[in-house]
Amino acid sequence: MSNVLTRDVLIKWAPLIVLxxxxxxxxxxxxxxxxxxxxxxxxxSSTPAxxxxxxxxxxxxxxxxxxxxEGTVSVCAxxxxxxxxxxxxxxxxxxxxxxxxxxxxxxxxxxxxxxVHVILKIPSFMASLAMGFVGTGFALLLTGGDRIRVExxxxxxxxxxxxxxxxxxxxxxxxxxxxxWFIQSRTTLGRNFYAVGGGEELAHASGLNVNRVRIMGFxxxxxxxxxGALLAVGRIGIAETATGSNFMFVSITSVVVGGxxxxxxxxxxxxxxxxxxxxxVINNGMVVIGLPGYVQDGVLGVLVIAAVVLSTDRKSVTxxx
Amino acid sequence: MSxxxxxxxxxxxxxxxLVLVVGAADSNFLRPANLxxxxxxxxxxxxxxxxxxxxxxxGGIDLSxxxxxxxxxxxxxxxxxxxxxxAALICILSGVVLGSxxxxxxxxxxxxxxxxxxxVGGIAFSVAQYLSGQRALFMDATMRExxxxxxxxxxxxxxxxxxxxxxxxxxxxxxQSRTTFGRALKAVGAGEPAAVASGLNVNRIKIMAFxxSGGLAAIAGLxxxxxxxxxxxxxxxxxxxxxxxxxxxGGTPLTGGVGGVVNTLIGTLIVAVIRSSMLYFEVDATQxxxxxxxxxxxxxxxxxxxxxxxxxx
Numbered sequence: 001m002s003n004v005l006t007r008d009v010l011i012k013w014a015p016l017i018v019l020x021x022x023x024x025x026x027x028x029x030x031x032x033x034x035x036x037x038x039x040x041x042x043x044x045s046s047t048p049a050x051x052x053x054x055x056x057x058x059x060x061x062x063x064x065x066x067x068x069x070e071g072t073v074s075v076c077a078x079x080x081x082x083x084x085x086x087x088x089x090x091x092x093x094x095x096x097x098x099x100x101x102x103x104x105x106x107x108x109x110x111x112x113x114x115x116v117h118v119i120l121k122i123p124s125f126m127a128s129l130a131m132g133f134v135g136t137g138f139a140l141l142l143t144g145g146d147r148i149r150v151e152x153x154x155x156x157x158x159x160x161x162x163x164x165x166x167x168x169x170x171x172x173x174x175x176x177x178x179x180x181w182f183i184q185s186r187t188t189l190g191r192n193f194y195a196v197g198g199g200e201e202l203a204h205a206s207g208l209n210v211n212r213v214r215i216m217g218f219x220x221x222x223x224x225x226x227x228g229a230l231l232a233v234g235r236i237g238i239a240e241t242a243t244g245s246n247f248m249f250v251s252i253t254s255v256v257v258g259g260x261x262x263x264x265x266x267x268x269x270x271x272x273x274x275x276x277x278x279x280x281v282i283n284n285g286m287v288v289i290g291l292p293g294y295v296q297d298g299v300l301g302v303l304v305i306a307a308v309v310l311s312t313d314r315k316s317v318t319x320x321x
Numbered sequence: 322m323s324x325x326x327x328x329x330x331x332x333x334x335x336x337x338x339l340v341l342v343v344g345a346a347d348s349n350f351l352r353p354a355n356l357x358x359x360x361x362x363x364x365x366x367x368x369x370x371x372x373x374x375x376x377x378x379x380g381g382i383d384l385s386x387x388x389x390x391x392x393x394x395x396x397x398x399x400x401x402x403x404x405x406x407x408a409a410l411i412c413i414l415s416g417v418v419l420g421s422x423x424x425x426x427x428x429x430x431x432x433x434x435x436x437x438x439x440x441v442g443g444i445a446f447s448v449a450q451y452l453s454g455q456r457a458l459f460m461d462a463t464m465r466e467x468x469x470x471x472x473x474x475x476x477x478x479x480x481x482x483x484x485x486x487x488x489x490x491x492x493x494x495x496x497q498s499r500t501t502f503g504r505a506l507k508a509v510g511a512g513e514p515a516a517v518a519s520g521l522n523v524n525r526i527k528i529m530a531f532x533x534s535g536g537l538a539a540i541a542g543l544x545x546x547x548x549x550x551x552x553x554x555x556x557x558x559x560x561x562x563x564x565x566x567x568x569x570x571g572g573t574p575l576t577g578g579v580g581g582v583v584n585t586l587i588g589t590l591i592v593a594v595i596r597s598s599m600l601y602f603e604v605d606a607t608q609x610x611x612x613x614x615x616x617x618x619x620x621x622x623x624x625x626x627x628x629x630x631x632x633x634x
Contacts, residue, residue, distance in 0.1 A: 064634050065435070120622040121633045125435045126382070126575055130617040133562050137611025145607065200634075249443060252436070262433065264634075294455060298447030301440035308432045 011311060015259045015274045022278060026285035033288045036165045043166050044159070046280040047173040048232040050273065053251040053258075054180045055224030057272045058217050060255055061184075063197040063264025064117070064124035066218065069225050069251060071135020072109045073244030076229035078139045079105045081148040081239035084155070091154040103226045109135060110222020114215035128218075132248070139241045147240040150233055158234035169231050176227055180269045189216055197264025253300045254279045257307040266311075279303075329579075331623070332572040332587045339591060343598040350601065357480065363593040364482040365390075365545040367586070369560055370567035371493055372420075372537025374585045375530040377568050378497075379509045380577030381434035383534040385423060385442035387561035389416050390542030392449040394552030397543050398458040406468045412543045413536050419445055420535020424528030434531070449554035457553040460546070469547040482544065489540070493582040496533075506530060510577030512629075562610060566617050567592045574624035 027034040052069050059066040080102035087095040109131070117127040150156075158169040184190040192213045195203040204210050228247070233239045258275020260267025282303075283296050327334075344351040369386050376383035393412040400408035419441055426437040474481050497503040505526045508516040517523050541560070546552045571588025573580025595616070599609060627633075 067435075116618055117633070120618070121627050121630070122618065122621045122625060123575065123630070123633055126621055127618065130614045130621070132614075133617070134611050134614035137608060137614060140607045141605075141611060249439065252439070256436075262436065292451075294447055294450035296447070297443040297450075301443030301447070304440045304443075305426055305430065305432055305437060308436060309430045312431050 011259060014310070015257065015271060015278065018257075019274055019278050019281065022281050022285065026281065026289065030285075030289045033285060038284065038288065040162070040166050040170075042277070042280050042284045043170045044235060045284065046276050047169050048228045048235065049247065049250050049254060049280070050173050050276045051176060051224050051228035051231060052247050053254040053272045053276050054177065054269050055221035055228070056251050057180075057255050057260055057267070057269055058184070058193055058224075059124070059221050060260050060262060061193045061197045061264055061267060062214060062217055063200070064214065064217075065252075065262070066113065066128045066221055067125055067248055067252075068109070068113050068128040068132035068135060069228075069247045070244035071132035071137075071139065072106060072113075072222055072225040073229040073232065073247055074139035074241050075109060075135045075142070076102045076106045076226040077233050077239040077243040078142050078148065078241070080226075080230060080233060081150050082142070084150060084152070085148070090152040095152070099230065102230055103223050106222040106224075106226025106229070107219045108222070110219040110225070111215065113222065114218030117218065118211045118214050136241060136244065139244070143239075143241055145241065147238050150237055150239060155234060156237055158231065169234055172227075173231065176224070177269060177273060180224065183220070184268050189213070189220070193217060194265055197266075199265075249297070249300060250279060251276075253304045253307075256304050256311070259307075259311060261311045262308055263312070328623075329572065332570065332584055332591070335570070336587055336591050336594065339594045339598070343594060343601065346598075347601045350597065357483070359593050359597050360590070361480040361482045363589055363596075364486045365541045365548065365557075366560055366563055366567065366592070367486055367589040368489060368544065369538050369541035370564040370571075370585050370589050371489060371582055372534035372541070373564050373568050374493075374571075374573055374580070374582055375506065375537075376434065376438075376534040377565075377573050377575065378506055378577050378581060379527055379530045380513065380575075381427065381527070381531070382565075382575070383420070383423065383438045383531065383538070384435055384561065385419065385438040385445060386534060386538040386541075386564060387557055388442035388445040388449070389419055389535055389538040390545065390557040390560060391554050392419075392445040392452075393539040393542030394546035394549075394556045395449045395453045395458065395554060396552075397546045398460050398552035399452055401460055401464055401468060405464070408468065409543055412539045416539020416542075417532045417536040420532040420538070421528055423535065424531030427531065428524040428527045438531075446554060453552065453554055455554065457551060457556075459551040462550070465547065465550055472544060472547045482548075485544065489537070490582055490586055493537075497581050502526070502529065507578065510579075512578070559610075562613050562617065563592050563596075566613050566620065569617060569620040569624060572624060574626050575621055576626040576629045578626070578629075580624075 056066050056069060080098050083101050084095045084098035087097055089095055113128055113131045116122060116131060117124045159167050161168050192208060195208055196210055196213050200210060232243055254275035255272050256262060257278050258271035260271050282299060286295060287293060349355055369390060373383055373386055393416060396415055397408050397412050400411050404411060423438045423441045426432050427434045472481055476484055505521050508521060509523055509526050513523060542557055545557055567588040568585050570591050571580060571584035573584050
């Protein structure tokens with residue numbers, strides 16, 4: 001028995017166990033929690049965050065970090081809304097082109113992000129934090145502080161049209177989760193992320209162009225942020241500078257809580273799914289059992305520290321900045 | 322003359338250059354009254370940047386500074402009626418405690434400082450929201466005058482904020498250059514493994530650096546709250562970016578070890594001049610964030626010591 005329950009096995013399954021315990025205890029405290037309606041609500045609040053968190057998962061697997069998501073999401077959302085309205089304002093016209101355009105904008109911002117990090121040799125947390133500020137500022141420049149309404153019924157069907165109780169946006173998120181899983185496990189790029197995260201010098205020595213992998217990783221993350229931005233706009237029907245706010249804390253927490261180690265090389269998109277669900281089940285559950293919403297940030301703070309502590313193998317860490 | 326030799330002098334040359342350019346464009350800018358009001362306005366930001374300097378000097382970062390300042394605006398407003406001037410002590414203490422938590426989590430639990438301070442910032446934000454009931458609070462005018470009037474008045478023609486800033490920067494300078502603790506900070510920033518090997522209690526020094534950062538962020542919040550006569554969980558939003566910019570533009574690199582509090586003084590003045598020049602050149606205030614973000618990237622790229630980073634993660 002003792003060799004089955006090793007630390008590694010425990011760490012691997014701990015997030016899922018935590019999620020199940022959370023669902024169980026919230027259900028015991030308030031039976032209304034365990035209903036299709038409420039699960040759909042959790043699904044709706046999870047999907048944009050899931051996309052953003054999947055994007056940053058690739059970066060964290062490489063052992064880097066991306067803190068630019070708030071700016072990137074805002075710029076993608078605003079760019080999408082402007083293009084969408086300018087091209088006709090409904091998915092039935094040429095305005096559907098705004099969807100791929102938003103993804104391109106996301107990829108471009110991610111690319112710049114990666115280039116700043118790699119070419120200027122700035123640690124990724126600071127390069128991306130600064131880029132995030134630039135992004136938010138740019139979104140503010142584009143909108144001038146205004147809100148842009150996207151009221152096309154066809155686009156809003158993401159939220160309004162439901163299959164089996166869940167809105168379409170959940171299925172869109174599922175599709176992109178599968179795409180991310182494919183990239184992670186079936187493409188060279190995906191394997192390279194793990195190679196860089198597992199040991200950069202080794203990866204470099206075995207002939208991998210580490211810098212290229214990093215830049216590609218940031219661009220790929222940008223695409224997923226853009227998907228998150230589209231779903232966020234679909235959810236509330238508004239694109240504004242504040243569309244991206246709060247994504248940073250929530251998505252980083254989700255990734256780490258899901259069991260992807262901050263040191264890189266371990267974890268993946270399924271971990272992130274569990275992590276996002278844990279965070280959103282906690283947020284939703286606290287509201288359902290009647291706790292005030294402002295406790296959330298504090299709880300997330302404690303959660304992220306606990307998750308990093310649990311996932312850190314202390315023997316392998318010498319010192320931490 | 323090589324770039325490496327000019328580098329330490331770059332901050333004050335930049336400051337002088339900017340002052341001259343803006344002064345040439347706008348003759349009002351160089352009037353003493355304008356310069357004094359400009360520097361007095363930037364004092365809360367400067368105090369936060371001063372604290373941030375200690376976190377960056379040891380090679381870490383403090384992303385919780387803004388949330389701690391936010392929280393103390395609320396704490397100050399709530400504590401003022403009951404404790405009077407004692408409210409200041411409560412504010413500073415709460416900042417020091419939160420900073421120490423960041424330090425403890427970073428050093429003893431091996432969580433990188435940008436994550437630990439982000440998390441502690443989340444906790445501070447929750448506390449601020451809880452205490453304020455998610456509303457903006459206002460200070461009673463007479464109570465504010467009796468307890469904190471000395472913060473906003475003026476002494477011999479100089480705004481008291483400037484005197485507070487001067488006292489704090491002198492204290493911080495003394496701590497950094499004239500005490501064993503200051504030397505130890507430098508040792509940790511210059512090379513942590515060597516500092517450990519020479520028998521320094523590195524963990525304690527780092528925790529103290531984060532505690533200082535938290536405490537100064539709290540003072541920044543307190544001063545800001547007295548200035549605006551109130552508090553709210555988002556009052557100090559928009560401080561974090563310019564505070565980090567001030568430290569880095571001043572010449573304390575992200576890798577730590579060089580620079581220090583005097584650099585941050587120069588860096589903050591650079592931020593102040595850029596801000597008022599943007600006003601003069603009619604660059605919209607909404608674009609400040611973008612401009613400072615770009616400046617931040619430039620400043621990091623120029624100052625960072627790449628020999629210390631074997632791999633750039």
